[in-house]
Structure formats: C-alpha cells, structure tokens
Amino acid sequence: MEDVFVYVQGKFMCLIIIFRSMKCYLCKTCLFVAIILTITSCARTPYDITNKKYRKQAKALTKTIRLTEPVTLTDSAAAVIPSDWVGTVNFGLRKPNYVIIHYTAQKTAQETLTAFTDPKREVSAHYVIGRDGKIYHMLNDYLRAWHAGVAKWGNNTDVNSSSIGIELDNTSEEPFAPAQINSLLALLTKLKKAYNIPTANFIGHSDIAPPRKQDPGVYFPWKTLAKKGFGLWYDDTLIPCPDDMDIIMALRIVGYDTSDLKSAIIAFKRHFIQTNIDPQFSGPEMDVLYNLYRKY
Numbered sequence: 001m002e003d004v005f006v007y008v009q010g011k012f013m014c015l016i017i018i019f020r021s022m023k024c025y026l027c028k029t030c031l032f033v034a035i036i037l038t039i040t041s042c043a044r045t046p047y048d049i050t051n052k053k054y055r056k057q058a059k060a061l062t063k064t065i066r067l068t069e070p071v072t073l074t075d076s077a078a079a080v081i082p083s084d085w086v087g088t089v090n091f092g093l094r095k096p097n098y099v100i101i102h103y104t105a106q107k108t109a110q111e112t113l114t115a116f117t118d119p120k121r122e123v124s125a126h127y128v129i130g131r132d133g134k135i136y137h138m139l140n141d142y143l144r145a146w147h148a149g150v151a152k153w154g155n156n157t158d159v160n161s162s163s164i165g166i167e168l169d170n171t172s173e174e175p176f177a178p179a180q181i182n183s184l185l186a187l188l189t190k191l192k193k194a195y196n197i198p199t200a201n202f203i204g205h206s207d208i209a210p211p212r213k214q215d216p217g218v219y220f221p222w223k224t225l226a227k228k229g230f231g232l233w234y235d236d237t238l239i240p241c242p243d244d245m246d247i248i249m250a251l252r253i254v255g256y257d258t259s260d261l262k263s264a265i266i267a268f269k270r271h272f273i274q275t276n277i278d279p280q281f282s283g284p285e286m287d288v289l290y291n292l293y294r295k296y
C-alpha cells in the first residue's frame with residue numbers, strides 16, 4: 001500500500017506542477033521545477049521500491065558467481081585434500097529445461113503482483129499473465145523463482161532450479177480467458193526456442209506436487225497447448241492397453257511421483273482426462289495412460 005501511495009502522490013504532484021507551469025509560463029523557476037518534478041515524479045510506478053530491491057538482490061548474487069575459491073574437503077582421516085582454483089574460460093549460464101504452469105487462485109493479477117513483491121510471502125514466479133493477456137515479467141529467466149515448492153518429477157527433486165514458473169491469473173473455478181492463453185502460447189514459443197526446452201517438459205504444478213497442488217486445474221487447455229508443441233497428448237485412436245499393464249510403472253515413466261498413488265492418479269487425470277478425476281482408472285482411461293507413457 002505504501003508503494004501505491006507514493007505512486008499516486010507522484011502523479012498528483014506532477015499534475016499540480018504542470019498546471020502551475022501552464023498558468024505562469026513566463027516564470028522560469030516554475031518551469032524548471034516543473035521539468036525536474038515531472039522527471040522524478042511522473043516516472044514513479046507502484047513497484048519502484050521493489051524494483052530497486054530486485055536490482056540490489058541481483059547485484060548481491062553476482063558476488064557468489066564471482067567467487068574463485070577452491071573447494072575445501074577433508075578425507076576420512078580428517079586430512080585436508082589438496083585443492084586449487086584454476087578458472088576455465090569455457091562456460092555459460094545454466095538454462096531452464098522445464099516450464100511449470102500455475103493458476104494464481106486470486107481475483108486479480110494485482111493481488112499476485114502484490115504477493116510476489118512482498119518478502120514475507122516467500123513466493124514468486126518468472127511470469128504472471130493477466131486475464132487481459134498482459135504479461136508481467138518478474139524475474140530473469142536464468143534465476144531461481146520460488147514457485148514449485150516441495151515437488152518431484154522423475155528424479156528431479158529441485159524443480160525450482162531447472163524450471164520457469166508461469167502464473168495465470170485465474171480464480172481456479174473458471175475457464176481461462178482466450179487473450180490469456182494467446183499470450184501464454186506466444187511466451188511458450190519464445191521460451192521453448194530460447195532454451196531448447198523438450199516438448200514433454202511443459203507441465204503443471206499439480207503434476208509435480210500431486211498431494212499438495214491442483215493447479216492449473218481441469219479448465220486448463222492442455223490439449224490446445226500440446227497441439228502447438230507444449231506438452232504431450234494422446235492420439236485420437238487408442239490401442240487397448242494390455243491386461244497386465246503396471247499402472248505405477250506407467251505413471252512413473254511419465255514423471256509422476258507415485259509415493260502417494262491416489263494423488264498421482266488424480267493428478268494424471270486432472271491433466272489428461274479432466275472430465276473425471278476419481279482416484280481410479282476406467283478401461284478407456286487406462287488406454288490413455290498406455291498410449292501416453294509410451295511417448296515418454
């Protein structure tokens with residue numbers, strides 16, 4: 001609220017000064033003050049303060065990257081293992097290899113922006129997309145956002161470190177706005193190309209945290225995304241699955257953590273079936289699982 005107050009106050013000051021400068025256009029002092037205050041006040045946004053903090057935190061991280069100290073280790077006899085620093089000249093930044101899609105479960109994008117700029121909330125994402133299609137880029141793609149939480153996909157147990165998080169403004173009980181999905185598709189196209197992200201690695205928060213999360217939910221158009229190359233989908237014609245198909249193995253091959261099997265089945269169905277998320281498979285749903293797992 002403090003940030004918003006500063007923003008409104010800045011705009012108000014700006015209007016007053018412009019108005020005054022128009023009335024006393026011969027007064028050089030007034031015009032000078034108007035120019036200075038216009039530059040300083042009109043440029044303010046509600047996020048000037050948190051944007052400044054962002055730059056400060058990013059700068060602090062470069063100190064870690066610039067460290068050139070050799071690893072310090074001891075062997076089983078507590079003797080120091082010799083080590084030295086010899087910097088290579090052949091390196092680059094690590095790239096994200098997954099995209100995790102979320103809904104915000106909020107009424108407005110503004111509520112999400114407020115939460116993600118509040119240090120007490122300790123949550124964030126790289127992007128937030130409003131219902132109107134506006135994209136808010138909140139974190140450099142190379143940095144680690146706090147969007148996945150405790151999660152697992154395959155043997156990847158630190159999804160935040162390898163992924164980009166995208167939050168869609170949505171209450172969780174409504175279809176996604178077409179403008180929002182259009183912007184999402186444009187963003188995914190850019191990310192997939194920029195980081196060479198595999199088609200199968202566009203997944204949802206509920207996929208990587210079945211017992212805890214339901215987003216992006218049953219209204220999310222996964223099939224539409226898959227048609228564009230973001231995430232896998234099953235074929236229109238399904239081959240009946242064998243009677244002895246191992247459901248747990250099939251789910252694990254797709255990537256699901258099956259330590260809570262009931263939650264894993266619900267998560268799979270929330271993504272690929274959507275019309276029914278009971279924690280068991282019907283015959284046709286087993287065919288879907290059979291068709292899908294062979295694509296992974």
Ligand SMILES: [Zn+2]
Nearest residue numbers: 102103205215
């Ligand atoms: Zn989420």
